[in-house]
Amino acid sequence: MNDFRRFVAGAICPNCKKKDTIALSADDKRIFCVSCDFEEYKSE
Ligand SMILES: [Zn+2]
DSSP, rough: OOOOOETTTTTTTTTTTOOOOOEEEESSSSEEEEESSSSEEEEO
């Protein structure tokens, strides 16, 4: 499978407040929510 998604266990989306919807992008630089449009660059 090329659709690599690593979910962040227990993470709650700050936008839609849903749990276990936050995933890391394949390049590991962004986190995003699979339930809404939330997306954020990870801080170093
Ligand atoms: Zn969300």
